[in-house]
Amino acid sequence: MNQKIKIILVEPTGEINIGSVARLCSNFGLEEIRLVSPRCNALSDMAKQMAVKGTPLLEKARYFDSLIEAVSDCRRVVATCARIDHGEIPLSGPSECLPWLLEGVESGPVAIVFGREDRGLTNDELLIAQKVLKLDLHSRYVSLNLSHAVAIALYELQNFQFENSFLAQPPSKKGLATLSQLGGCLDDAENLLIDVGFLMKHTAKSRMSKVRAFMNRSEVSQNEVSLLRGMIRQIRWALNSTRS
Amino acid sequence: MNQKIKIILVEPTGEINIGSVARLCSNFGLEEIRLVSPRCNALSDMAKQMAVKGTPLLEKARYFDSLIEAVSDCRRVVATCARIDHGEIPLSGPSECLPWLLEGVESGPVAIVFGREDRGLTNDELLIAQKVLKLDLHSRYVSLNLSHAVAIALYELQNFQFENSFLAQPPSKKGLATLSQLGGCLDDAENLLIDVGFLMKHTAKSRMSKVRAFMNRSEVSQNEVSLLRGMIRQIRWALNSTRS
Incomplete structure (x- = not known):
């Protein structure tokens, strides 16, 4: 199951962090790290030193130019x-x-995305995800170091994974868009x-982001996407045929 | 309450780890770090760089020669x-x-003790504590980095501290259509x-029921309904103006 869970880091700048995240992935049995435009060398000596037995994950990490590409199969x-804000x-x-x-x-790869050390993910990037996780810290200084946020999330x-394995299977999510x-x-x-x-x-772009937000919330199926595209196509056809 | 919880590191060797633990203590509102015979400089540039806003905790950390002395008031x-083993x-x-x-x-200071990066606490040291915590990792590589173990423990x-007083609030339903x-x-x-x-x-009717289904799933807000009706109105306007 864990090989389907992808950890994505967007523009990380710290070699210590990248290495630490690789070690954590190994600690929790995850097998794939995806890096979106890293701002440092993920294979530096420091990164490998922090990764320890997670070093192979650094070596086979996949690189992407943008978050949307990194999650395209998820x-x-x-x-x-x-x-x-x-x-x-x-x-x-x-x-x-x-x-x-x-x-x-059950239906394919899934991903957890972590943002830049200094300013996290942009709102546009947050909108690419269907859900946004906030770890609750009850203190005044809530800015966790990147790799420690990864540690807690994993x-x-x-814990949920091992709780849920004894519960009844949820309805099938096959056919999710x-x-x-x-x-x-x-x-x-x-x-x-x-x-x-x-x-x-x-x-x-900004107005469509609102539409994207509620489409994401509703977990649209492939059939529903086809239905919507059919509607749009037909409206366009009607427009063109009255124009000509 | 948190000022009574002491974090104790026994013979830590990594400045990155000590600094990270200071940041974590600050993240979780803890106020005192106790160091038992540290094997590195807890006030080095690297330690401070990792500590960020936790640096004051490094500066006022208390030093001890043995674990038994470090917990004597706990x-x-x-x-x-x-x-x-x-x-x-x-x-x-x-x-x-x-x-x-x-x-x-309620009755005085308490402590959580973390051991050396490479070999943890000795059995004699474990016996000083009344209880020994083991974090469950369901993988073959269970050796967490010191500061990540601290992150998860804190x-x-x-969570236990806030379980009763701070149950997750359901998201606000205000503004739902x-x-x-x-x-x-x-x-x-x-x-x-x-x-x-x-x-x-x-x-x-039957085809629109599919649209209704996913609109319902996404808990559409009043603003989103207004946006959608605006789109529909404009498409209709475009159709009519090309027809006439």
């Missing part, structure tokens, strides 16, 4: 957030989003809405 | 152990020993889709 994505993006606790993430493993994930299917549908909708003058090109 | 002591010394999980430790705060401790607002939006969409020929009148 059925469920949880982003992490410690910032307070996340706007209207709803946050979840571990007990809400981690069991949900684990259920997704420990929680492991992939993020790239959902993205294609949203792109179609955006183009249509620009075309009818509802969106302007320079504000389209 | 009413309850939990030692940590990841070794398997602990002989007949019984081990406890977090749910057994951490609430017990917290109860002790996170667990915090009413069923009639949602129904009005779906009626608008249905009419548009009939108009463009995507739906036929006699099958419209």
Whole structure:
């Protein structure tokens, strides 16, 4: 099961952190780290020294240019957030989003995403995930070091995993839309809405992010995405045929 | 309450670890680190760099020559152990020993003790504590880095501390669309889709029920319903203006 859980670090700057995360992945039986545009050498001596037996995970880490590419094959994505300026993006606790993430493993890879050491993930990046995890710290200094946030998240994930293995199987999540299917549908909708003058090109992205947010919340199936794309296609056809 | 919980490191050798533990103590609102014969400089640049806002805790850390001296004022002591050669010394999980430790705060200081990076605490040192905590890792590589073990232990401790006083609040349901607002939006969409020929009148209801299903799952807000109705209105306007 654990080989389907991917740990994604977005633009990490610390070799100590990357190495520590590799060791943690090894501690918790995870097998794949994905790095989005790392700002340091993930194979430096320092990184390997911190990774210890996690070094092989560093050596076979996969590299991506953007978060959207890194999660393109993932059925469920949880982003992490410690910032307070996340706007209207709803946050979840571990007990809400981690069991949900684990259920997704039945239908394909899933991911937990961690942001930059200094400023985390952008709101646009948070919107790529269906759920945003916030670890509760009841103190005034809530900024955990990156690798310690990973440690706590993986420990929680492991606990839910072993709790849930004795529970009844959740309903099958087969047929859940992939993020790239959902993205294609949203792109179609955006183009249509620009075309009818509802969106302007320079504000389209931010307004569509609201649509993306609730589509993500509802765990849209592949059939539902097909239905939506069919609607959009037909509206476009109707527009074109009346124009010509 | 937290100022009575002392973190004790026995013969730590890593400046990165000592600094990280100071940051974690600050993250979890703890105020005192006790160092038993540290094998490195707890005030080195590296230690301070890792400690960030935990640096004051490093500066006022208390030093001891032996564990027995370090715990002499403590009413309850939990030692940590990841070794398997602990002989007949019984081990406890977090749910057994951490609430017990917290109860002790009422009568005086309490301590959690972490051992050396390479070989932990000796059996003699484990026997100084009343309970020995073992963090369960369900993998073959169970050796956590020192500071990550501290992170998980403090996170667990915090959760037990706040379990009763701070149960997770359900997300606010304010601003959720009413069923009639949602129904009005779906009626608008249905009419548009009939108009463009995507739906036929006699099958419209059953096909729209699929849309209704996922709108319901995502708990659409009033703002989101307004956004959707705006889109539909604009598409209809574009259709009419090209037709006329």
